Amino acid sequence: MGQQPIRMCVFCRRKLPKVELTRFVKYDGVIVRDDTGSLPGRGAYCCKDDRCVRMAEHDEKGLLMKSFKKN
Numbered sequence: 001m002g003q004q005p006i007r008m009c010v011f012c013r014r015k016l017p018k019v020e021l022t023r024f025v026k027y028d029g030v031i032v033r034d035d036t037g038s039l040p041g042r043g044a045y046c047c048k049d050d051r052c053v054r055m056a057e058h059d060e061k062g063l064l065m066k067s068f069k070k071n
Helices: 050-058 063-067
Strands: 006-008 015-017 021-027 030-033 043-047
Touching: 006 043, 021 050, 043 050, 043 063
Parallel strands: none
Antiparallel strands: 006 015, 021 030, 021 043
């Protein structure tokens, strides 16, 4: 079994294996949760920590949207 991809939680900045995170994508201009991991486009990830999940649900700082802006 090979190495698992590592991704970083947008909120707490912890690095975890991709399978342990929830993926979000910007789809038709709206940020949606991608439970299947099959939606096209760049993903932003959130760990399953209760605090981070609450932050993702409300995202008052717009951290998810910022992660989709091009550099």
